[in-house]
Amino acid sequence: MTMMGGRFPQGSEEVGQTVASFPTYDAAQKAVSSLIAADVPARDIAIVGQGLRSIERVTGRLGYASAARSGAINGLLLGLLFSAILVIGSPTVPIQAFVGVLFVGIAIGMLLSLVTYSFVRRRRDYASVMQVVADHYEVTVVAKSIQRARQVLGPQAAAEPYVPAAPAQPEAAGEPPRYGERVAPADPEPADAAEPTAGDGDATAPEAGTGR
Numbered sequence: 178m179t180m181m182g183g184r185f186p187q188g189s190e191e192v193g194q195t196v197a198s199f200p201t202y203d204a205a206q207k208a209v210s211s212l213i214a215a216d217v218p219a220r221d222i223a224i225v226g227q228g229l230r231s232i233e234r235v236t237g238r239l240g241y242a243s244a245a246r247s248g249a250i251n252g253l254l255l256g257l258l259f260s261a262i263l264v265i266g267s268p269t270v271p272i273q274a275f276v277g278v279l280f281v282g283i284a285i286g287m288l289l290s291l292v293t294y295s296f297v298r299r300r301r302d303y304a305s306v307m308q309v310v311a312d313h314y315e316v317t318v319v320a321k322s323i324q325r326a327r328q329v330l331g332p333q334a335a336a337e338p339y340v341p342a343a344p345a346q347p348e349a350a351g352e353p354p355r356y357g358e359r360v361a362p363a364d365p366e367p368a369d370a371a372e373p374t375a376g377d378g379d380a381t382a383p384e385a386g387t388g389r
Contacts, residue, residue, distance in 0.1 A: 192223040193319035196326045202226075205314040208330060212318070215329040221322040228312030235305045243304075244294035245287050252286020253279065 199205045205224045213219050237243065256279035263270055263278055318326040 191319070192225055193221065193317040194323055195225075195315045195317050196323065197316045197330050199314050199316070202311075202314050205316055208316050212316075212326055212329055215325070217318065217322050217325055217329065221319040222326075223317045225315045225317055226311030226313075227315060229309060230311075232308045232310060233305045234308065235303050237304050239294060239298065239302050239304050241291060241294065244290045248287040248290025249283050250286070251290065252283040254282075255286055256280070256282020258282075 197205075197208055199208065202224070209222055209224060212222055259282055260275050260278045263274065316326075316330075
């Protein structure tokens, strides 16, 4: 990711309101280009990365050989720079001086790389590349240009903000009770039969005082 450096024209709390959200930085860049093409002031626009995280990718193992090799490459570039300055300053310089400056640059680069590695090898014996990425990118515009930005982006400006998906929860019906959780008792069973009513069952006894 390449950016042109410069001082922030506004504070971090004055980035404005979100008009669109995109999953990738390239998509956010295209939206900003559309806003600028529609005469929205560039100083009113910002790209805000949400959910930032750093990723360090290990590219290889470091050693004296690899340190010397990388130092030689850097020294070659340094030697070419010095040789170009020498040739520009004195066009009649012999080729031997040109080659000599190259070898001096290579030697200086190797020496500096080996010295640097000897200091850091106890703490770090591998090479890596650090990268900062975001879950999504929001294009924000200050209040004075918000209406124009929404007209330019159209349906993107009315899209709902990015919300990360929540992890799936287990169904409550098949979930066993947890330890210490009180289980509600089952409903009591209904009575098997109703109470007997008068007139049912055995015959009534003979009335008192009558006999044969």
